[in-house]
Amino acid sequence: TLCEEKGLNIVVRPGPQINSELTWFGYPLRILEDEEMQAQTAWGSKAVLTQVPRPIPALSYASDKFYAETALWYDAIFAILVKHQYPKGRLIACQVDNEMAFFFHINPYESDFSPAAIRWYQAFLKNKYGSIDELNKVYRKNYVSFEYVDAPRRFSAENFNDIPYHTDWIEFRERYLIDSMDRLAKMIRERGLKVPLFHNYPHPLGPGGSVSGITTPFNLIGLEEKLDYVGFDIYSRKELYAHVKTVVSYVVGSSRFPYIPEFIAGVWPWYLNPGGFEDEEFVTKAALMHGIKGFSRYMIVERNRWLASPVRRDGRVRKANYEVFRRVNEMALGHDFVNHKRQVDVLLMANRDYDRLEAATALISFPGDFLEPLLGVSEYPNFMITSEKTLGFKEAIQQEKANWFTKNYKALEKTGYQFLLSDSDLAQERMQEYKAIVVSSFEFMGAKLQRKLVKYAEAGGTVVLGPRLPNLNEKMESDTALVDALTPAKQSALVSDGETLGYVYPVGKGQIVHLPQLVDAEKDLSLVLDKLGALKVQKNDVRLDLTVHTLPEKKNSPLVFVCNPTAEAIEAEVGIGAPMKKVKEIWSGQEIKADGKTWRDTLPAYTIKIYECEG
Structure with a gap:
């Protein structure tokens, strides 16, 4: 091929969905028009992607017919691609599908409620609970079989006993994205491609900033159990540094290969308020600053419906843009950025169970992405659209969890402690790499996370949590695994200027620090982290x-x-x-x-x- 003749390595994106600003997103029109393959809303209507230049039906990746049609395309394209894979050719990686996020229907009650998706959901419940009796026990219902369990079509919980029914749907949506990509990846492997496979989640940019968009419905850690690596796409401007920092810090803290599958180089025509080459220089340096190890420029060369790339469609070069990308590559390679490692002692952990609750309590069902910037409403659940019900807890956890996370985030940022982000699905061995883990804790906490935190502390780590200690797990069943590890007789007060800020409990070789409130998060965290010798910049x-x-x-x-x-x-x-x-x-x-x-x-x-x- 021409790429191989020029000595260029190749990353392919064979779909089946590719977007690329194509009218039909890369699908044949006959696929989009087939109702058997269309995703449905909670009301049974067609789920529609409100994209430019015209809306299209969202497809159901639970449809067996969809995979049968995809197999025809894969048979044709991979017969060609396998001939060019490394080491015989220069094809070094393959992207599985593209930005799979329910066609930007992030809101949990928007999609996918097609018959095929509901069958997937029921199979998910059967796998999770094992028997209908166990599900009935948790749901406090009397279903005869899993086939009679329908997905929640809106948030209707009155107390915490109703939570599992809703959060199971949120967890299933994560599995939907994982299992659909896994199925496509297996189809690719069956056709002889052996190079690394990856997926790109869309750029999460909700108004919640550091508390929005990095977990559910996305599960980077879960998907990397199926694919070789997973990243988030980034299209940003210099004014949105906090967004870039959050996304990259999460990918670096969670992925086995921190990678940006689509990294801004030019923009699509309907991108509101696009920046210039100065923005691309700043955003690129920001990604490298926070530890990214690879990226794919999108797009170096302009094409139809893509503007302001370093190279124009006719081959002419935009000198300022081109020089930025040339110098960045030269600098990163010349100074061995790939083998440099972020020096970090603190992990700020997003609690996925609370993020699932936040998603489940969404009251407005809004299809997002393309209309979002125009209307000023986000499809990502946040305090503006979630229920304020306390559900029997001391506070509305779905809203308070964001406040707690943000206070800790800003305190770590201001004080200069070096930290990364991940979520509660992070593997135990990666947790042990940090001197301290800061995580929110309310009346309920996932059973696995409770035990992971205790094990982490026993091995010598410091857990900083609050505001409350959990006595329930994610099924709203009694679970005191974490509390049982705390010995009141051995506790000591965390004191500053005569004021008790929290309590320290020795656990094995480490400790668990309980902060009932964060009146001054900077002072609270500094008291704990300074004693650990956590890396802090001036x-x-x-x-x-x-x-x-x-x-x-x-x-x-x-x-x-x-x-x-x-x-x-x-x-x-x-x-x-x-x-x-x-x-x-x-x-x-x-x-x-x-x-x-x-x-x-x-x-x-x-x-x-x-x-x-x-x-």
Whole structure:
């Protein structure tokens, strides 16, 4: 092929869904028009993707007929692709489908309620509970068999006993995305392709910022049990640094290969308020800053319905854009970014059970993505559209969980502790890599998570949780595994200025710290993390953000990223707690004078500088 002649490695995206701003998203029209393959809303109507240039029916990936039709396409295309796979050819990876997210129907009561999907749901329940008697016990119902269990069509819970019925639907939607991609991946393997397979979740950008869009209905960790790696697409502007940081920090904290499958290089014509090459430079540096190890530019060369790429359709180059991408690649390769590792001691863990509850309590069913920017409403569940019912708890967990997460996030950010994000499905062995895990805790907590946290503490880790200690599990059954690990007689108070902020319980070689409230999250976390010697950077302005990367064999020669994500210039003084002999900003090549453990530099608005340091 031409790519192979030019020595280019190839990543293929054979669908069946590909989007690419195509009118039919890559499907033959006959597929979209077949009602047997169409997804349905909670009301039994056709689920519609409100996309440009015209709406199309959303397809059901639970339909056997859909996979039979896909097999015809796969038979044809993979007969060609397998001939070019590595090592004989330059084809090195294959994307399975594209941005599978119920065709952007993120809201749980929007899709998919087709007969095929309901059968999948019933099979999921049977696999989870084993018997209808066990399900009836949890649901407090009297179903004769699983075939009589219908999915919830809206949120109708009155108390916490009603929660499992709704959150099981949310959990099933995660399995739907996992199992459908697994089925397609197996079809690809059956046709002889052996290169790594990956999937790209769509860019999550809800108004909740760091608390929205990184977990349900997406389950990156669960899907990586089936595929080789999974990432989130990122299309962002410099003003949305917090979004880029959140998504990348989550992928780095969760994936075996932190990768951005679609990374902004130009935009689609209906992208509102697109930025310029300065935005692409800033966002690219932000992704590298937080630990991304690979990305696929989308699109280096323009095409129909894609604008502002570095290379125009006729081959002419946009010099400013082109230079940004050339220099980024040159810098990342020249300084071995791939083998550098983020230096992090703290994990901020999203509790998937609370995210599922938040999703389940959505009161407005809104199809999102393409209409979202115009109407100012997000399809991602958040405080604006979720129920305020307490459901028998002390507070509305589905809303309070976001407040707790955000307070901890901002406190860690302001104080300079180096942290990553993941969720409660993270494997035990990866949890043990951190000195401390910060996680929200209310009256209920998943049975598996309770035991994982205890095991983590027993092995020497520090768990920081609050505001409450759980006595129920996700099935709303009595479960005190975590509380039972706490010995009141051995507890000590966490005190600052004569005020008791929380309680510390020794557990095995580690400890569990209970913070009943976060009046001053920065002070609370600092009291705990300082004693652990958790890595903390120094900065003279809380608006600055820093990350530290090192090579395994060169711990004294870190790369330090310093970000000014604001619209104002900042006279920065920063450090990482160790004296530096030399400091050089590698993008500009400028030598910076080190002053003991800190150095000074001017950071213009929306600037990220990368310092190569020698200690």
